[in-house]
Amino acid sequence: SESGEKLRTSFHFQPARNWINDPNGPMYYRGFYHLFVQYNPTGPHWRNIVWGHAVSSDLLSWVFLEPAIAPSAPYDAKGTWSGSATVLPDGRINLMYTGVQVHGRQVQNLAVPRNYSDPFLREWVKSQLNPVIVPGAGVNSTEFRDPSTAWRGADGLWRVLLATKDHRRHLVLLYRSTDFTHWSAARRPFHEGHTGMVECADFFPLSSAGSVKHVLKISVLESRRDVYFLGAYDDSTDKFLPDDGNDDGLQLDFGIFYASKSFFDPSRRRRVVWAWAKEQDATADDEQKGWAGVLAIPREVWLAHDGRQLMTWLVAEVDSLRTNRVHIADMTIQSGDYFEIAGLQLPAQADLDVEFQVSNLERAEPFQWRAAEAADLCAARGADVQGGVGPFGVWVLASRDLRERTAVSISVFKADERKHMILFCNDVSNSSYSDQVDKHNYGGLVQLDLAKAGGRISLRTLVDNCIVEAFGSHGKIAILSRVYPTSAVGNKARAFVFNKGKSTIVVSRLDAYDMASVKIS
Ligand code: DQQ
Numbered sequence: 001s002e003s004g005e006k007l008r009t010s011f012h013f014q015p016a017r018n019w020i021n022d023p024n025g026p027m028y029y030r031g032f033y034h035l036f037v038q039y040n041p042t043g044p045h046w047r048n049i050v051w052g053h054a055v056s057s058d059l060l061s062w063v064f065l066e067p068a069i070a071p072s073a074p075y076d077a078k079g080t081w082s083g084s085a086t087v088l089p090d091g092r093i094n095l096m097y098t099g100v101q102v103h104g105r106q107v108q109n110l111a112v113p114r115n116y117s118d119p120f121l122r123e124w125v126k127s128q129l130n131p132v133i134v135p136g137a138g139v140n141s142t143e144f145r146d147p148s149t150a151w152r153g154a155d156g157l158w159r160v161l162l163a164t165k166d167h168r169r170h171l172v173l174l175y176r177s178t179d180f181t182h183w184s185a186a187r188r189p190f191h192e193g194h195t196g197m198v199e200c201a202d203f204f205p206l207s208s209a210g211s212v213k214h215v216l217k218i219s220v221l222e223s224r225r226d227v228y229f230l231g232a233y234d235d236s237t238d239k240f241l242p243d244d245g246n247d248d249g250l251q252l253d254f255g256i257f258y259a260s261k262s263f264f265d266p267s268r269r270r271r272v273v274w275a276w277a278k279e280q281d282a283t284a285d286d287e288q289k290g291w292a293g294v295l296a297i298p299r300e301v302w303l304a305h306d307g308r309q310l311m312t313w314l315v316a317e318v319d320s321l322r323t324n325r326v327h328i329a330d331m332t333i334q335s336g337d338y339f340e341i342a343g344l345q346l347p348a349q350a351d352l353d354v355e356f357q358v359s360n361l362e363r364a365e366p367f368q369w370r371a372a373e374a375a376d377l378c379a380a381r382g383a384d385v386q387g388g389v390g391p392f393g394v395w396v397l398a399s400r401d402l403r404e405r406t407a408v409s410i411s412v413f414k415a416d417e418r419k420h421m422i423l424f425c426n427d428v429s430n431s432s433y434s435d436q437v438d439k440h441n442y443g444g445l446v447q448l449d450l451a452k453a454g455g456r457i458s459l460r461t462l463v464d465n466c467i468v469e470a471f472g473s474h475g476k477i478a479i480l481s482r483v484y485p486t487s488a489v490g491n492k493a494r495a496f497v498f499n500k501g502k503s504t505i506v507v508s509r510l511d512a513y514d515m516a517s518v519k520i521s
Pocket of ligand 1: 021022038049081082083098145146199200259
Protein backbone atom coordinates (compact mmCIF):
# COMPACT_ATOMS: atom_id res chain seq x y z
CA SER A 1 0.00 0.00 0.00
CA GLU A 2 1.01 3.62 -0.37
CA SER A 3 1.41 4.29 3.36
CA GLY A 4 3.39 1.05 3.68
CA GLU A 5 5.77 2.23 0.98
CA LYS A 6 6.23 5.63 2.61
CA LEU A 7 7.13 4.09 5.93
CA ARG A 8 9.60 1.59 4.52
CA THR A 9 13.17 2.10 5.62
CA SER A 10 15.84 3.32 3.22
CA PHE A 11 18.96 2.00 4.88
CA HIS A 12 17.79 -0.33 7.64
CA PHE A 13 17.63 -4.01 6.82
CA GLN A 14 14.28 -5.32 5.70
CA PRO A 15 13.24 -7.67 2.90
CA ALA A 16 11.06 -6.48 0.01
CA ARG A 17 7.96 -7.74 1.79
CA ASN A 18 6.71 -10.05 4.53
CA TRP A 19 7.58 -10.62 8.16
CA ILE A 20 10.98 -10.73 9.83
CA ASN A 21 11.99 -11.03 13.46
CA ASP A 22 15.21 -12.16 15.16
CA PRO A 23 18.59 -11.83 13.49
CA ASN A 24 20.19 -15.29 13.41
CA GLY A 25 23.71 -16.59 12.96
CA PRO A 26 25.46 -13.38 11.90
CA MET A 27 29.03 -14.03 10.79
CA TYR A 28 31.87 -12.79 8.65
CA TYR A 29 33.21 -15.35 6.23
CA ARG A 30 35.85 -14.88 3.54
CA GLY A 31 35.03 -11.32 2.66
CA PHE A 32 31.28 -11.44 3.21
CA TYR A 33 28.94 -10.75 6.05
CA HIS A 34 26.16 -13.28 6.37
CA LEU A 35 22.95 -12.47 8.11
CA PHE A 36 20.16 -14.93 8.68
CA VAL A 37 16.83 -13.78 9.93
CA GLN A 38 13.58 -15.28 11.17
CA TYR A 39 11.45 -14.82 8.08
CA ASN A 40 7.97 -15.70 6.90
CA PRO A 41 8.18 -16.02 3.11
CA THR A 42 4.39 -16.03 2.82
CA GLY A 43 3.16 -12.92 4.59
CA PRO A 44 3.57 -10.04 7.05
CA HIS A 45 2.87 -12.01 10.23
CA TRP A 46 4.76 -14.43 12.45
CA ARG A 47 4.14 -17.82 10.88
CA ASN A 48 5.95 -20.41 8.68
CA ILE A 49 9.28 -19.33 10.06
CA VAL A 50 12.39 -20.07 7.97
CA TRP A 51 15.94 -18.74 8.05
CA GLY A 52 16.04 -15.94 5.50
CA HIS A 53 19.61 -15.41 4.29
CA ALA A 54 21.33 -12.24 3.15
CA VAL A 55 24.91 -11.48 2.19
CA SER A 56 26.78 -8.19 2.19
CA SER A 57 30.30 -6.90 1.87
CA ASP A 58 29.70 -3.69 3.83
CA LEU A 59 26.88 -4.39 6.32
CA LEU A 60 24.69 -1.93 4.41
CA SER A 61 23.72 -3.31 0.98
CA TRP A 62 22.41 -6.84 0.96
CA VAL A 63 21.60 -9.59 -1.45
CA PHE A 64 18.63 -11.45 -0.06
CA LEU A 65 19.04 -15.10 -1.04
CA GLU A 66 16.87 -18.19 -0.87
CA PRO A 67 16.11 -19.26 2.69
CA ALA A 68 19.05 -21.17 4.15
CA ILE A 69 16.97 -23.38 6.43
CA ALA A 70 13.30 -24.25 6.24
CA PRO A 71 11.11 -26.91 7.88
CA SER A 72 11.63 -30.27 6.16
CA ALA A 73 11.92 -33.00 8.76
CA PRO A 74 10.13 -34.24 11.88
CA TYR A 75 12.70 -32.44 14.01
CA ASP A 76 11.80 -29.01 12.59
CA ALA A 77 8.38 -29.48 10.97
CA LYS A 78 6.72 -26.59 12.84
CA GLY A 79 9.42 -24.01 12.43
CA THR A 80 13.11 -23.33 12.15
CA TRP A 81 13.62 -20.93 14.99
CA SER A 82 16.50 -18.86 16.20
CA GLY A 83 20.10 -19.94 16.48
CA SER A 84 23.68 -19.03 15.82
CA ALA A 85 26.68 -19.60 13.61
CA THR A 86 30.03 -20.89 14.76
CA VAL A 87 33.04 -20.64 12.49
CA LEU A 88 35.42 -23.44 13.50
CA PRO A 89 39.20 -22.96 13.60
CA ASP A 90 39.58 -25.00 10.40
CA GLY A 91 37.13 -22.72 8.56
CA ARG A 92 34.11 -25.00 8.60
CA ILE A 93 30.81 -23.48 9.69
CA ASN A 94 28.09 -24.89 11.88
CA LEU A 95 24.69 -23.30 12.13
CA MET A 96 22.77 -24.50 15.17
CA TYR A 97 19.08 -23.68 15.28
CA THR A 98 15.94 -24.64 17.15
CA GLY A 99 13.53 -26.95 15.40
CA VAL A 100 9.96 -27.05 16.58
CA GLN A 101 8.33 -30.45 16.37
CA VAL A 102 4.70 -31.24 15.71
CA HIS A 103 3.55 -31.01 19.30
CA GLY A 104 5.69 -28.02 20.13
CA ARG A 105 8.72 -29.84 21.48
CA GLN A 106 11.87 -27.85 20.80
CA VAL A 107 15.14 -29.49 19.77
CA GLN A 108 18.46 -28.21 18.46
CA ASN A 109 19.75 -29.02 15.00
CA LEU A 110 22.80 -28.45 12.84
CA ALA A 111 23.18 -27.30 9.26
CA VAL A 112 26.39 -26.84 7.26
CA PRO A 113 27.23 -25.31 3.86
CA ARG A 114 26.81 -27.69 0.95
CA ASN A 115 29.54 -26.09 -1.06
CA TYR A 116 32.31 -24.02 0.48
CA SER A 117 33.48 -22.84 -2.91
CA ASP A 118 30.26 -20.85 -3.33
CA PRO A 119 31.25 -17.47 -1.88
CA PHE A 120 27.62 -16.79 -0.92
CA LEU A 121 27.16 -20.16 0.80
CA ARG A 122 23.72 -20.37 -0.73
CA GLU A 123 22.88 -23.94 0.14
CA TRP A 124 22.81 -25.50 3.57
CA VAL A 125 22.53 -29.16 4.45
CA LYS A 126 20.98 -30.39 7.65
CA SER A 127 22.95 -32.92 9.66
CA GLN A 128 21.87 -36.54 9.49
CA LEU A 129 22.40 -36.68 13.21
CA ASN A 130 19.67 -34.09 13.91
CA PRO A 131 18.37 -33.40 16.43
CA VAL A 132 21.69 -33.03 18.22
CA ILE A 133 20.28 -31.67 21.49
CA VAL A 134 16.91 -32.68 22.89
CA PRO A 135 15.31 -31.57 26.14
CA GLY A 136 16.47 -33.99 28.83
CA ALA A 137 14.44 -35.36 31.71
CA GLY A 138 12.91 -32.57 33.75
CA VAL A 139 13.54 -29.92 31.09
CA ASN A 140 10.58 -27.90 29.82
CA SER A 141 10.40 -29.28 26.30
CA THR A 142 8.26 -26.52 24.79
CA GLU A 143 10.48 -23.72 26.12
CA PHE A 144 13.96 -24.86 25.18
CA ARG A 145 15.60 -22.88 22.47
CA ASP A 146 17.93 -20.46 20.71
CA PRO A 147 21.44 -21.99 20.81
CA SER A 148 24.23 -19.44 21.18
CA THR A 149 27.41 -19.31 19.16
CA ALA A 150 29.69 -22.02 20.55
CA TRP A 151 33.06 -21.39 22.16
CA ARG A 152 35.86 -23.73 23.05
CA GLY A 153 37.40 -24.02 26.50
CA ALA A 154 41.03 -24.79 27.31
CA ASP A 155 39.98 -28.45 27.63
CA GLY A 156 39.10 -28.47 23.93
CA LEU A 157 35.39 -28.97 24.51
CA TRP A 158 32.79 -26.91 22.66
CA ARG A 159 30.13 -25.16 24.68
CA VAL A 160 26.76 -23.69 23.74
CA LEU A 161 24.05 -22.00 25.77
CA LEU A 162 20.30 -22.58 25.55
CA ALA A 163 17.43 -20.73 27.17
CA THR A 164 14.61 -22.39 29.05
CA LYS A 165 12.51 -22.11 32.20
CA ASP A 166 11.15 -24.36 34.88
CA HIS A 167 8.19 -23.71 37.15
CA ARG A 168 10.00 -21.06 39.16
CA ARG A 169 13.04 -19.80 37.31
CA HIS A 170 14.37 -18.92 33.92
CA LEU A 171 17.50 -20.87 33.13
CA VAL A 172 20.39 -20.60 30.75
CA LEU A 173 21.75 -24.11 30.26
CA LEU A 174 25.22 -25.10 29.16
CA TYR A 175 25.95 -28.04 26.85
CA ARG A 176 29.37 -29.45 25.99
CA SER A 177 30.69 -31.48 23.09
CA THR A 178 33.96 -32.82 21.72
CA ASP A 179 32.78 -32.97 18.10
CA PHE A 180 29.86 -30.50 17.83
CA THR A 181 27.39 -33.30 17.25
CA HIS A 182 27.26 -35.19 20.53
CA TRP A 183 26.29 -32.86 23.34
CA SER A 184 25.79 -33.35 27.03
CA ALA A 185 24.22 -31.03 29.56
CA ALA A 186 26.30 -29.50 32.32
CA ARG A 187 25.02 -30.37 35.78
CA ARG A 188 24.58 -26.78 36.94
CA PRO A 189 22.66 -24.05 35.11
CA PHE A 190 24.98 -21.44 33.66
CA HIS A 191 22.67 -18.67 34.82
CA GLU A 192 19.25 -18.43 36.43
CA GLY A 193 16.77 -15.80 37.48
CA HIS A 194 13.13 -14.94 37.99
CA THR A 195 11.93 -13.00 34.99
CA GLY A 196 9.95 -15.76 33.26
CA MET A 197 11.02 -17.25 29.94
CA VAL A 198 14.16 -15.85 28.38
CA GLU A 199 15.33 -16.23 24.80
CA CYS A 200 18.35 -15.81 22.53
CA ALA A 201 21.20 -16.11 25.04
CA ASP A 202 24.39 -14.53 23.77
CA PHE A 203 27.77 -14.83 25.46
CA PHE A 204 31.08 -13.22 24.56
CA PRO A 205 34.28 -11.75 25.98
CA LEU A 206 35.35 -8.12 25.73
CA SER A 207 38.52 -6.56 26.91
CA SER A 208 39.37 -3.07 27.99
CA ALA A 209 42.71 -1.81 29.24
CA GLY A 210 44.04 -5.37 29.33
CA SER A 211 41.32 -6.84 31.49
CA VAL A 212 38.77 -9.28 30.09
CA LYS A 213 35.12 -9.39 31.00
CA HIS A 214 32.39 -11.64 29.78
CA VAL A 215 28.97 -10.50 28.72
CA LEU A 216 25.89 -12.69 29.07
CA LYS A 217 22.86 -11.29 27.27
CA ILE A 218 19.35 -12.70 27.56
CA SER A 219 16.11 -11.52 25.99
CA VAL A 220 13.33 -11.36 28.56
CA LEU A 221 10.13 -12.42 26.86
CA GLU A 222 7.64 -10.81 29.20
CA SER A 223 9.18 -7.35 29.33
CA ARG A 224 10.48 -7.60 25.74
CA ARG A 225 13.82 -6.39 26.96
CA ASP A 226 17.35 -7.40 26.17
CA VAL A 227 19.33 -7.46 29.39
CA TYR A 228 23.02 -8.15 29.89
CA PHE A 229 25.28 -9.04 32.76
CA LEU A 230 28.96 -8.22 32.95
CA GLY A 231 31.03 -10.67 34.88
CA ALA A 232 33.86 -13.12 35.16
CA TYR A 233 33.86 -16.49 33.44
CA ASP A 234 36.13 -19.38 34.29
CA ASP A 235 36.19 -22.09 31.64
CA SER A 236 37.71 -24.68 33.98
CA THR A 237 34.59 -24.62 36.16
CA ASP A 238 32.21 -23.12 33.59
CA LYS A 239 31.07 -20.61 36.17
CA PHE A 240 29.90 -17.17 35.16
CA LEU A 241 29.85 -14.76 38.04
CA PRO A 242 28.16 -11.40 37.44
CA ASP A 243 29.96 -8.38 38.88
CA ASP A 244 28.77 -6.95 42.18
CA GLY A 245 25.69 -4.83 41.88
CA ASN A 246 24.96 -6.18 38.42
CA ASP A 247 22.37 -8.76 39.45
CA ASP A 248 19.43 -7.15 37.69
CA GLY A 249 21.33 -6.67 34.49
CA LEU A 250 21.85 -3.65 32.27
CA GLN A 251 20.42 -2.58 28.94
CA LEU A 252 22.29 -1.90 25.75
CA ASP A 253 19.27 -0.11 24.37
CA PHE A 254 16.27 1.20 26.29
CA GLY A 255 13.75 1.05 23.45
CA ILE A 256 12.34 -1.46 20.97
CA PHE A 257 15.46 -3.59 20.71
CA TYR A 258 14.96 -7.32 21.11
CA ALA A 259 16.45 -10.75 20.42
CA SER A 260 19.84 -9.24 19.76
CA LYS A 261 22.70 -11.38 18.58
CA SER A 262 26.35 -10.51 18.26
CA PHE A 263 29.31 -11.76 16.29
CA PHE A 264 33.01 -11.06 16.24
CA ASP A 265 34.08 -9.42 13.01
CA PRO A 266 37.67 -10.54 12.44
CA SER A 267 38.12 -8.19 9.48
CA ARG A 268 37.83 -5.17 11.74
CA ARG A 269 38.43 -6.81 15.09
CA ARG A 270 35.18 -5.66 16.61
CA ARG A 271 32.07 -7.07 18.29
CA VAL A 272 28.94 -6.26 16.31
CA VAL A 273 25.36 -6.61 17.57
CA TRP A 274 22.21 -7.01 15.50
CA ALA A 275 18.69 -6.68 16.89
CA TRP A 276 15.08 -6.81 15.85
CA ALA A 277 12.95 -3.65 15.97
CA LYS A 278 9.41 -4.98 16.13
CA GLU A 279 6.42 -3.18 14.66
CA GLN A 280 4.35 -1.13 17.10
CA ASP A 281 1.35 -0.79 14.83
CA ALA A 282 -1.73 -3.00 14.54
CA THR A 283 -1.63 -6.37 12.79
CA ALA A 284 -4.20 -5.04 10.32
CA ASP A 285 -1.77 -2.26 9.43
CA ASP A 286 0.95 -4.82 8.79
CA GLU A 287 -1.40 -6.63 6.42
CA GLN A 288 -1.91 -3.37 4.62
CA LYS A 289 1.77 -2.51 4.51
CA GLY A 290 2.65 -6.02 3.39
CA TRP A 291 5.68 -6.08 5.63
CA ALA A 292 6.56 -6.17 9.31
CA GLY A 293 9.83 -6.00 11.21
CA VAL A 294 13.04 -4.08 10.69
CA LEU A 295 16.52 -4.73 12.01
CA ALA A 296 18.44 -2.09 13.91
CA ILE A 297 21.59 -0.86 12.19
CA PRO A 298 24.35 -3.18 13.39
CA ARG A 299 26.19 -1.65 16.33
CA GLU A 300 29.65 -2.01 17.61
CA VAL A 301 29.86 -2.73 21.32
CA TRP A 302 32.80 -2.36 23.66
CA LEU A 303 33.50 -2.15 27.34
CA ALA A 304 33.40 1.27 28.99
CA HIS A 305 36.70 2.45 30.51
CA ASP A 306 35.48 1.83 34.03
CA GLY A 307 34.46 -1.71 33.03
CA ARG A 308 30.98 -1.19 34.42
CA GLN A 309 28.85 -1.05 31.30
CA LEU A 310 28.85 -1.63 27.56
CA MET A 311 29.16 1.21 25.14
CA THR A 312 27.44 1.06 21.78
CA TRP A 313 27.65 2.93 18.50
CA LEU A 314 26.52 2.50 14.93
CA VAL A 315 29.07 0.59 12.86
CA ALA A 316 31.40 3.05 11.13
CA GLU A 317 30.22 1.91 7.67
CA VAL A 318 27.02 3.89 8.21
CA ASP A 319 28.98 7.13 7.96
CA SER A 320 29.61 6.33 4.31
CA LEU A 321 25.90 6.91 3.62
CA ARG A 322 26.18 10.54 4.69
CA THR A 323 25.82 12.85 1.74
CA ASN A 324 24.81 16.49 2.01
CA ARG A 325 26.01 18.06 5.26
CA VAL A 326 24.49 20.92 7.23
CA HIS A 327 26.71 22.49 9.84
CA ILE A 328 25.75 24.83 12.66
CA ALA A 329 27.96 26.10 15.47
CA ASP A 330 27.38 28.05 18.69
CA MET A 331 23.70 28.64 18.31
CA THR A 332 21.86 29.77 21.42
CA ILE A 333 18.31 28.56 22.01
CA GLN A 334 16.29 30.47 24.57
CA SER A 335 13.79 28.81 26.81
CA GLY A 336 10.77 27.78 24.71
CA ASP A 337 12.47 28.36 21.36
CA TYR A 338 13.22 26.04 18.50
CA PHE A 339 14.65 26.20 15.00
CA GLU A 340 14.39 24.07 11.91
CA ILE A 341 17.45 22.27 10.59
CA ALA A 342 17.25 23.79 7.15
CA GLY A 343 19.19 22.56 4.17
CA LEU A 344 18.58 18.84 4.41
CA GLN A 345 17.05 17.38 1.29
CA LEU A 346 15.19 14.58 3.01
CA PRO A 347 15.04 14.89 6.80
CA ALA A 348 13.01 11.65 6.96
CA GLN A 349 16.26 9.89 6.18
CA ALA A 350 18.98 11.63 8.13
CA ASP A 351 21.77 11.44 10.65
CA LEU A 352 21.76 14.29 13.19
CA ASP A 353 24.85 14.67 15.31
CA VAL A 354 24.44 17.39 17.92
CA GLU A 355 26.49 18.62 20.82
CA PHE A 356 24.58 20.67 23.36
CA GLN A 357 26.10 22.84 26.00
CA VAL A 358 24.22 23.55 29.20
CA SER A 359 24.91 26.17 31.83
CA ASN A 360 22.72 27.37 34.72
CA LEU A 361 23.28 24.02 36.32
CA GLU A 362 22.02 25.36 39.64
CA ARG A 363 18.59 25.26 38.01
CA ALA A 364 18.68 21.50 37.52
CA GLU A 365 16.07 19.79 39.68
CA PRO A 366 17.24 17.19 42.15
CA PHE A 367 16.94 13.65 40.90
CA GLN A 368 14.53 11.85 43.18
CA TRP A 369 13.70 8.64 41.41
CA ARG A 370 15.35 5.29 40.92
CA ALA A 371 17.35 4.59 37.78
CA ALA A 372 14.85 1.87 36.88
CA GLU A 373 12.13 4.52 36.69
CA ALA A 374 13.62 6.28 33.68
CA ALA A 375 11.00 4.99 31.25
CA ASP A 376 8.20 6.05 33.62
CA LEU A 377 9.78 9.45 33.90
CA CYS A 378 9.88 9.68 30.11
CA ALA A 379 6.24 8.62 30.01
CA ALA A 380 5.21 11.15 32.66
CA ARG A 381 7.26 14.15 31.55
CA GLY A 382 8.26 13.33 28.02
CA ALA A 383 9.80 16.09 25.97
CA ASP A 384 7.21 18.77 26.76
CA VAL A 385 7.04 19.26 30.51
CA GLN A 386 9.25 22.20 31.35
CA GLY A 387 12.12 21.48 33.72
CA GLY A 388 14.98 23.54 35.10
CA VAL A 389 17.50 22.38 32.49
CA GLY A 390 15.73 20.67 29.64
CA PRO A 391 14.02 19.00 28.07
CA PHE A 392 15.85 20.01 24.93
CA GLY A 393 16.80 17.97 21.90
CA VAL A 394 15.58 17.26 18.40
CA TRP A 395 12.19 16.82 16.81
CA VAL A 396 12.32 14.48 13.86
CA LEU A 397 9.70 13.17 11.46
CA ALA A 398 7.90 16.41 12.25
CA SER A 399 5.10 17.97 10.24
CA ARG A 400 5.29 21.63 9.25
CA ASP A 401 2.83 22.59 12.00
CA LEU A 402 4.75 20.41 14.46
CA ARG A 403 1.65 18.59 15.54
CA GLU A 404 3.13 15.32 14.42
CA ARG A 405 6.65 14.86 15.69
CA THR A 406 8.99 12.45 17.43
CA ALA A 407 11.13 14.03 20.12
CA VAL A 408 14.50 12.84 21.29
CA SER A 409 15.06 14.78 24.46
CA ILE A 410 17.57 15.43 27.19
CA SER A 411 16.75 16.59 30.73
CA VAL A 412 19.37 17.36 33.33
CA PHE A 413 18.90 16.55 37.01
CA LYS A 414 21.21 17.01 39.95
CA ALA A 415 22.42 13.71 41.40
CA ASP A 416 24.79 14.96 44.09
CA GLU A 417 27.32 17.76 44.60
CA ARG A 418 29.23 17.03 41.43
CA LYS A 419 27.32 14.56 39.34
CA HIS A 420 24.28 14.98 37.20
CA MET A 421 21.70 12.51 36.03
CA ILE A 422 20.93 13.00 32.37
CA LEU A 423 17.59 11.63 31.25
CA PHE A 424 17.36 10.70 27.58
CA CYS A 425 13.86 10.06 26.22
CA ASN A 426 12.36 9.08 22.91
CA ASP A 427 9.03 10.83 23.25
CA VAL A 428 6.78 9.30 20.61
CA SER A 429 3.50 10.43 22.17
CA ASN A 430 2.95 12.88 19.28
CA SER A 431 4.67 10.79 16.64
CA SER A 432 1.49 9.85 14.77
CA TYR A 433 -2.11 10.96 14.32
CA SER A 434 -3.02 7.28 14.24
CA ASP A 435 -4.39 5.90 17.48
CA GLN A 436 -3.73 2.33 16.35
CA VAL A 437 -0.06 2.40 17.24
CA ASP A 438 1.75 1.96 20.52
CA LYS A 439 3.08 5.39 21.52
CA HIS A 440 4.95 4.37 24.59
CA ASN A 441 7.88 6.59 25.53
CA TYR A 442 11.19 4.96 26.30
CA GLY A 443 14.32 6.27 27.91
CA GLY A 444 17.24 5.84 30.22
CA LEU A 445 19.71 7.66 32.41
CA VAL A 446 23.36 8.49 32.23
CA GLN A 447 25.33 9.80 35.16
CA LEU A 448 27.76 12.53 34.14
CA ASP A 449 30.17 14.89 35.79
CA LEU A 450 28.96 17.82 33.73
CA ALA A 451 31.47 20.30 35.09
CA LYS A 452 34.24 18.01 33.95
CA ALA A 453 32.53 17.59 30.57
CA GLY A 454 32.39 21.36 30.12
CA GLY A 455 28.60 21.19 30.26
CA ARG A 456 28.54 19.29 26.99
CA ILE A 457 26.12 16.49 26.19
CA SER A 458 26.13 14.71 22.85
CA LEU A 459 23.19 13.26 20.99
CA ARG A 460 23.23 11.40 17.70
CA THR A 461 19.88 10.60 16.12
CA LEU A 462 19.51 8.36 13.13
CA VAL A 463 16.19 8.73 11.33
CA ASP A 464 14.89 6.37 8.69
CA ASN A 465 11.19 6.94 7.94
CA CYS A 466 9.69 4.66 10.60
CA ILE A 467 12.63 4.13 12.89
CA VAL A 468 14.58 6.48 15.15
CA GLU A 469 17.79 5.36 16.80
CA ALA A 470 19.16 7.75 19.41
CA PHE A 471 22.63 7.58 20.98
CA GLY A 472 23.49 9.73 23.98
CA SER A 473 26.79 10.65 25.57
CA HIS A 474 28.92 9.10 22.82
CA GLY A 475 27.32 5.69 23.16
CA LYS A 476 26.71 5.42 26.88
CA ILE A 477 23.05 5.08 26.09
CA ALA A 478 20.91 4.10 23.12
CA ILE A 479 17.16 4.21 22.56
CA LEU A 480 15.42 2.79 19.51
CA SER A 481 11.84 3.68 18.62
CA ARG A 482 9.43 2.71 15.87
CA VAL A 483 7.08 5.42 14.70
CA TYR A 484 4.23 5.75 12.20
CA PRO A 485 3.78 9.33 11.10
CA THR A 486 0.82 9.91 8.82
CA SER A 487 1.59 13.41 7.54
CA ALA A 488 5.30 13.80 8.36
CA VAL A 489 6.27 11.19 5.78
CA GLY A 490 8.69 11.18 2.87
CA ASN A 491 9.61 14.69 1.72
CA LYS A 492 7.04 16.22 4.09
CA ALA A 493 9.00 15.33 7.21
CA ARG A 494 11.17 17.98 8.84
CA ALA A 495 13.75 18.18 11.61
CA PHE A 496 14.13 20.76 14.37
CA VAL A 497 16.16 21.51 17.46
CA PHE A 498 14.13 22.60 20.50
CA ASN A 499 14.52 23.79 24.05
CA LYS A 500 11.54 23.43 26.36
CA GLY A 501 13.52 23.91 29.56
CA LYS A 502 13.71 27.05 31.70
CA SER A 503 17.39 27.60 30.98
CA THR A 504 18.98 28.77 27.77
CA ILE A 505 21.10 26.17 26.06
CA VAL A 506 23.66 26.33 23.30
CA VAL A 507 24.01 24.05 20.32
CA SER A 508 27.78 24.13 20.30
CA ARG A 509 27.92 21.97 17.19
CA LEU A 510 25.41 20.38 14.88
CA ASP A 511 26.23 18.27 11.86
CA ALA A 512 23.23 16.94 10.02
CA TYR A 513 23.45 14.70 6.99
CA ASP A 514 21.13 13.37 4.36
CA MET A 515 21.56 9.63 4.18
CA ALA A 516 21.80 7.71 0.92
CA SER A 517 19.53 4.71 0.41
CA VAL A 518 21.03 1.25 0.26
CA LYS A 519 20.22 -1.64 -2.04
CA ILE A 520 18.59 -4.75 -0.76
CA SER A 521 18.02 -6.97 -3.73
N1 DQQ B 1 11.82 -15.79 18.20
C1 DQQ B 1 12.11 -17.12 17.69
C2 DQQ B 1 12.44 -17.94 18.88
C3 DQQ B 1 12.92 -16.93 19.85
C4 DQQ B 1 12.01 -15.78 19.63
C5 DQQ B 1 10.95 -17.62 16.92
C6 DQQ B 1 12.56 -14.47 20.09
O1 DQQ B 1 13.43 -18.92 18.59
O2 DQQ B 1 12.90 -17.42 21.16
O3 DQQ B 1 10.70 -16.82 15.79
O4 DQQ B 1 11.98 -13.37 19.47
